[in-house]
Amino acid sequence: MDLGPFEADNSVSCRLSSQIPDICRTEDCCLGVDEAGRGPVLGPMVYGICFCPVSKKQELKDLKVADSKTLSEEERENLFQNLDEAKSYVGWALHILSPNTISTSMLQRTKYNLNALSHDTAIGLIQFALDSGVQLKEIFVDTVGPAEKYEDKLSQRFPGIEVTVRPKADSLFPVVSAASICAKVARDRVVKGWKFAEDLGEVDADYGSGYPNDPKTKAWLLKYLDPVFGYPQFVRFSWSTAQTLLDSKAVTVHWDDDEEDGEKAAKRMNNKSMLSFFSASAASNDQSRQTHRFFTDRRLKGLSNL
Template structure:
């Protein structure tokens, strides 16, 4: 286990400007995912590098989950440790912001790639017919970010990953996909390896910015401030969820509606819904058409504009062959 530096004396905003995180792409459409990345230092293309992967926001019922990665040359490991990185969960907001600025100031040796996974994307993945667990969503993001770095020319040699699920199975999966890399998957990697700590900072600062600056596109009287920490156990979050549910359309895109905390409130406060395709499947089994098809107006224009609810969530009509 690598020793971490004492972070109690990390200077607060020692630079004149704060870290710059461009959320423009995500703010334009927070129903989908978005990538944020730095320029790749030339030295990271010329020398073998270490590569850290970590996430922020896995547990909350509100807001996105963010996967962060950071990389630097192996020859720069000692200097990386001197910067004072630590698990982002042990630091306050000012300390995290100061460390994010340090990463950006070290742009001649350090780079990062970040993926913001929207609440809508997470919930849809977990509730679709071929369900995709949160662990699977997490692994997909980590793998995608590593592939992106390799495709961009980063000379990755060592990879350190904070695990989701069984560490050995995850490491075997990654080693099978990337047989030429030295991969270490372990719990608490963000407290053991400074490069993972740096990735943790990238993820946490980005999530905090995306959450506090969330763009509520829904045209309603949603309380956009008093939602608490976003964790299901927070009474303020539970109160916010109960007070901001629409009986027809449910929650705003800020909510991961696949979480049991949200689904319980929907069951209690929203109108029950009978999906047409469920009826069609039942009737097809009986050899007859769905009763609901008789109520469709014959003159209905199939090009009729969809309700805003469906446009906001990127929902599209599909045909199953």
């Protein structure tokens, strides 16, 4: 798994994939979808797909793949190695969603929540497999949101393919377990080797699990909170944990209400609005104001009445 394309710029998202096995272009295939890192406040979320011919389902099961959350890091690495060695009939693809992408998506003016982002990423990976020539006949997905609605959405998007969406699909279907392992291994490697674009000196890598309720994660967030610039891009600043710490520990920034007109904003800040210089009462109320040379040279005068 070459993470170089993502590590070159970890502020944006990136898609990685294995070679497409020739057999997957000629035989009916099944495909599993799962993610890793949905909940943490630190690091990326990684979506993964894994696919193989329907005729090879038992061989995939014999690799002893399981839900990645039930495995140790060493076990996941070993299983990923087994999947990689089965490249004659197993393929995979990943979409690494950077923390920056997640946060800016969720906080943009037109709201784009994590469920919508997850659905679109999964659909994009399935479409990538189809575009690569994989002969998909079955899709198995670990649900995000209501399973029935998600299943209907995918069935409409990919007609002619049997779609199954279930909670805990990563423990029910080996092909989803394999996708889960690919995604989790990629996230673990990215987090462990994260290159900070910000000049933070020697960064303390003991940030715990990355989940908001982890004391080590909270301590790390406090340690690396800049009162003016906030957090490095390793942090999902759209998470409520990060926002609460910013509100309580960072410098307060006042943003003028977009709907507040210039006159009110200027009065509140004890300043004059530019519009006040063009009002009918400006000339009569401020006789001491000097007229700019630009106007006097051209013998231009303001008019109170038209």
